[in-house]
Amino acid sequence: MKTFGKTIRLFFVDGTSNGLTTAELSNWTGIGIRVPRIKVREFSNRTEFRKPGVYILIGKDENNNDSAYIGEAEVIIDRLIQHIANKDFWNEALFFGSKDKYLNKASVKYLENRLYELALGAERYVIDQNIPTRPELSEAEQAELEEFLSNIKVVAASLGHKIFESLEETVEQDETHQLILFCKNGAGAKSKGSPSTGGFIVYKDSLFMMTEQPSLSEGIVSERRKMILDGILQIEEGFFKLTKDYIFTSSSRAAAATLARSASGPLEWKTEEGVHLKYLEV
Known part of the structure; x- marks a missing residue:
């Protein structure tokens, strides 16, 4: 199957790689965000934080293995603030939303389930959580979300985490x-x-x-x-x-x-x- 090149735009919001980074692909309505745990509150008023999306908390487990937790939220910042209070292992979060109103509750829950499956199959990070529920969607909706998912994989890797990429790939x-x-x-x-x-x-x-x-x-x-x-x-x-x-x-x-x-x-x-x-x- 023929593949095509992609153009990705990374923007370091505060001018350094240690702060908030946004990632966008050409011809994609989605957007990826990487934010250190200690910077979450600083950037919490940004529009991207106040939309539906899927997120990945990234850190190390007790054995110093790369570890991740995958979730979804109707308002990303609300869930990240909760996890600052109740999950200690993570030091960085990635999350993915839409620049328009494409994503809704059902679609982010579908993406959450599929990202969990991909991360588990790739075996690069320890994923210790319950299996997210996958909602019933039409065949057409699933096809659109699978394309969105393929772009999430590319953006996540460009942000420094090949969590969804199997070794075979x-x-x-x-x-x-x-x-x-x-x-x-x-x-x-x-x-x-x-x-x-x-x-x-x-x-x-x-x-x-x-x-x-x-x-x-x-x-x-x-x-x-x-x-x-x-x-x-x-x-x-x-x-x-x-x-x-x-x-x-x-x-x-x-x-x-x-x-x-x-x-x-x-x-x-x-x-x-x-x-x-x-x-x-x-």
Whole structure:
């Protein structure tokens, strides 16, 4: 399916990236807002805060994992003020509304439910809340809101949070296939992965070496330990098994984590036919 370029306009209201940011797409009636928690009251009289919309509270949970809460409101500022009083984890809010009167109670509840589903499926942030109710809408209304939703995904990412973007969406692929590579050794370790716009994805069920060699950097040792604590790596028949797709910052980091030693990703990752990643990147 052919895709088209989009023009996005970011406006830093107070001239810095630490205050209120508005985001608009060409030919879109919607608008995205990013506001730090400590700035909510300062900007509360703005028109965007006093309309219906969907919002995402963003912060860290008790285990320092990226965490989010997704909600809807007929007046955004009223709900944000409530959450300042009763939810402590968040330090930033994104919310999305309409520059006209396009959104109503039913449509924002539909968007809330769908954003919850997308965030849960993407598995980038911890989403700990009840499932939002989805209202009954006509097929035509749902189609319009799905288009609105696709723009929310783009704007949210441009505002710094790829909460709704699954790892699969970051993988480079043509019309017929995506690039699948393998990293393995004679001892039985075997990972399956793909280059990604965010780094390098290693897929679920890959097997990592357990015994770490002295050449493995402290940074990767720490990352592996955190993966174990988070349940992303679990012991299975003498190996660490990956329980979910996981993105590393580079192919070399992914290879080193798999082989538990210093490793060059462009040389360790190969296609099924044995072609090195090194020769696929030029």
